[in-house]
Amino acid sequence: MGLWTLLLLLLLLAVCVSLPAPANVSITSYNMEHILRFWPDLRTPSDARFTVQIHGTRKQQWKTVAECAELTARQTCNLTSKLKDTFGYYVARVQAFRTNQTSSWTTSNLFHPLADTVLGPPEFSVSGCGNCLVLQVRDAPGPLLYQEELKDLHTEMELNVRRTRDGAEFKLKSHQQEIVISYLQPGVEYCVSITFMSFINRNSVPSEYRCAFTSPPPPQHTLFLVLGLLGGVTLLLVIVVGRFIFSRKVKNLHLPCMKFSSQSYTCLKSSLTEEDGVTT
Amino acid sequence: MLALVRLCLLFVCLTGSAAEAELTPPDDLFMLTLNTNYTLAWDWDQSAAGSDSATFTVQYAGNHSLKKRNPKWTTVCAETSGRSCDLTRSGLNYLGLYVVRVQTNLNGRHSVWKSLQFSPDKDAVLGPPSKVRLGVSGRTLDIFITDPQNSSNSSMKEHLNKLSYDIVYWEQPEDGKGSMPDTTSTEANVVTLSSIKPWTRYCIQIRSRDDFYNKTSTFTAPLCAQTEGVVPWWKIFMYFLLSLVSCFLMVLLFLYGGHHCFQICKATFLPNEKLPSYIKQHEGDYPRLIVSDYESDLCDPVIVCPESAILVINPAVDSAAPPAGLDQDRSSRHSRQNSSSSGDSGVYSAGGNSGGLQPKVASTFTDVNPGFDSEKLNMLSMNSEFKVFPAVPDEGVVDMEV
Numbered sequence: 001m002g003l004w005t006l007l008l009l010l011l012l013l014a015v016c017v018s019l020p021a022p023a024n025v026s027i028t029s030y031n032m033e034h035i036l037r038f039w040p041d042l043r044t045p046s047d048a049r050f051t052v053q054i055h056g057t058r059k060q061q062w063k064t065v066a067e068c069a070e071l072t073a074r075q076t077c078n079l080t081s082k083l084k085d086t087f088g089y090y091v092a093r094v095q096a097f098r099t100n101q102t103s104s105w106t107t108s109n110l111f112h113p114l115a116d117t118v119l120g121p122p123e124f125s126v127s128g129c130g131n132c133l134v135l136q137v138r139d140a141p142g143p144l145l146y147q148e149e150l151k152d153l154h155t156e157m158e159l160n161v162r163r164t165r166d167g168a169e170f171k172l173k174s175h176q177q178e179i180v181i182s183y184l185q186p187g188v189e190y191c192v193s194i195t196f197m198s199f200i201n202r203n204s205v206p207s208e209y210r211c212a213f214t215s216p217p218p219p220q221h222t223l224f225l226v227l228g229l230l231g232g233v234t235l236l237l238v239i240v241v242g243r244f245i246f247s248r249k250v251k252n253l254h255l256p257c258m259k260f261s262s263q264s265y266t267c268l269k270s271s272l273t274e275e276d277g278v279t280t
Numbered sequence: 281m282l283a284l285v286r287l288c289l290l291f292v293c294l295t296g297s298a299a300e301a302e303l304t305p306p307d308d309l310f311m312l313t314l315n316t317n318y319t320l321a322w323d324w325d326q327s328a329a330g331s332d333s334a335t336f337t338v339q340y341a342g343n344h345s346l347k348k349r350n351p352k353w354t355t356v357c358a359e360t361s362g363r364s365c366d367l368t369r370s371g372l373n374y375l376g377l378y379v380v381r382v383q384t385n386l387n388g389r390h391s392v393w394k395s396l397q398f399s400p401d402k403d404a405v406l407g408p409p410s411k412v413r414l415g416v417s418g419r420t421l422d423i424f425i426t427d428p429q430n431s432s433n434s435s436m437k438e439h440l441n442k443l444s445y446d447i448v449y450w451e452q453p454e455d456g457k458g459s460m461p462d463t464t465s466t467e468a469n470v471v472t473l474s475s476i477k478p479w480t481r482y483c484i485q486i487r488s489r490d491d492f493y494n495k496t497s498t499f500t501a502p503l504c505a506q507t508e509g510v511v512p513w514w515k516i517f518m519y520f521l522l523s524l525v526s527c528f529l530m531v532l533l534f535l536y537g538g539h540h541c542f543q544i545c546k547a548t549f550l551p552n553e554k555l556p557s558y559i560k561q562h563e564g565d566y567p568r569l570i571v572s573d574y575e576s577d578l579c580d581p582v583i584v585c586p587e588s589a590i591l592v593i594n595p596a597v598d599s600a601a602p603p604a605g606l607d608q609d610r611s612s613r614h615s616r617q618n619s620s621s622s623g624d625s626g627v628y629s630a631g632g633n634s635g636g637l638q639p640k641v642a643s644t645f646t647d648v649n650p651g652f653d654s655e656k657l658n659m660l661s662m663n664s665e666f667k668v669f670p671a672v673p674d675e676g677v678v679d680m681e682v
Contacts, residue, residue: 131472131474131475161468161470163470168422168424168470169470170468170469170470171469172467172468173441173467181468182466183464183466183468183471183472183473183474184472184474185417185420185422185472185474186420186474218510221513222511222513222516225513225516225517226516226520229517229520233524
């Protein structure tokens with residue numbers, strides 16, 4: 001009887017003092033780089049370690065990831081080379097452990113490498129060709145292991161073309177690295193954004209809008225012409241009015257004529273005789 | 281005997297079955313489609329039933345399920361009296377292959393099923409673009425195309441990935457014949473035609489197309505618009521100048537007209553000239569020039585003499601007091617007395633000498649006249665009371681009144 005109670009007490013003790021399992025486990029992927037992240041429970045002691053196991057659809061058993069057998073709380077586990085079956089589904093689980101204690105397992109979400117990975121924005125350049133635009137898409141980086149798969153994922157693209165002056169936009173689909181968008185208006189600016197969009201993967205980050213002119217914009221000579229004409233006419237008016245006011249002032253102040261030519265003497269004399277005629 | 285009875289029975293059975301004739305199934309099964317709207321239509325011969333009206337049942341199933349022992353048929357229209365059934369709401373997959381079947385029902389009897397194999401991707405008709413809009417920007421033409429819509433009002437591009445548009449455009453002046461049409465093909469929804477002429481009217485027609493099963497829609501109704509272009513600089517200059525000149529002329533005319541009106545009004549209601557004060561003196565009376573009734577007040581006898589005679593007769597003229605400072609009307613009287621006139625020969629005789637001297641009817645002695653110097657000399661000589669008798673043979677005596 002005593003032995004049983006002792007055993008019961010020991011069991012209870014083990015349960016009460018056991019480690020809490022990690023709170024959250026998730027597998028995220030960016031450009032086919034798969035990373036496992038976990039968040040330990042708040043009550044987990046700081047000296048606890050964590051171990052990771054994965055389980056695929058082909059092999060129905062849990063396999064410990066060798067590099068992630070003893071992780072600290074803040075570390076992550078790189079599963080890029082472990083999830084080789086790109087069309088299969090994987091599940092991961094994490095357990096906390098100390099010298100004599102282990103916690104229960106926390107499992108992650110179901111992960112499909114090709115479908116759930118997030119593809120980064122495509123790198124491309126835009127240039128104009130008269131009434132069209134030429135886009136050159138560059139190869140996106142990724143782990144060497146999955147170059148073929150990435151190439152497949154990067155084949156189908158959706159272009160979002162937008163005209164700057166009035167905001168008219170439309171979508172186009174393409175699967176080539178050199179894309180020509182034709183039937184555009186020459187002499188205006190268009191902005192393009194590309195997103196990877198294949199049947200299997202719809203989690204692509206759209207790229208930034210890149211803008212270019214289809215052809216150099218025509219020079220705005222109309223405005224200059226109108227401004228020039230207005231300026232010319234204003235100047236003419238100013239000259240005419242100024243001359244009118246000036247000549248009037250000359251008459252009122254009896255100023256002698258300024259010497260513009262050799263006829264100054266004649267000018268003075270004629271003004272004087274005029275005066276005589278007025279007063280007598 | 282027995283054989284005869286059997287034969288009779290067989291005959292009766294046969295006639296009996298003949299009387300209860302086989303119910304004819306519907307025929308001419310036909311699928312009427314547009315985008316994702318599907319309608320099954322059939323025909324059935326009414327004459328066999330007589331006056332009774334038959335009803336029809338329509339069912340469909342996936343082609344793959346027919347291979348099973350118990351294919352799952354979904355009823356779309358049960359006991360419908362019309363000759364058509366709408367399968368749009370049945371949720372048929374655009375890429376699927378289905379078998380649709382119809383059966384006639386009359387008085388509890390059913391005909392055999394008549395079926396039709398149907399795949400929307402292969403058989404459904406593609407509709408034209410749902411909306412086309414034209415925009416003009418300079419010398420280019422913008423075409424805004426809206427995709428054909430499926431039954432849930434979303435784009436048909438969801439089902440047909442490579443949906444493209446054929447655009448036919450031609451020159452169409454308002455009064456005249458159109459030119460040969462050009463065709464372009466595009467997948468985009470915004471197309472800009474740039475290889476067209478400016479200041480020309482164009483019409484367009486569009487149809488949608490999918491190349492996988494060579495589906496083409498009907499053309500939309502023609503839409504027309506006129507392109508614009510760059511205005512040549514000399515035209516701008518001409519318009520500017522014309523508007524400037526016309527504005528200037530109008531303003532000038534307006535100002536001149538206004539000024540003229542103002543002047544007229546001012547002259548009419550506020551004249552500058554003022555009436556002399558002695559005319560205005562009599563208030564209430566009409567203004568008159570002659571204010572006194574007595575002739576002696578009004579009139580003064582005036583004698584006009586030739587100049588030389590005046591100088592002789594009136595030596596008392598004080599030359600020290602030059603008449604230049606006298607009043608205008610008083611001095612005029614004196615000067616009239618003193619002056620001579622060669623024209624009035626009735627009062628005095630005008631001599632040859634006096635004829636040489638000009639009559640001085642002017643009011644002041646300060647007229648600038650080089651000929652007057654001789655007269656001044658004469659006056660001075662008078663002051664010294666020295667009588668001068670010029671040699672004038674014809675001079676007469678002049679009566680003077682002071």
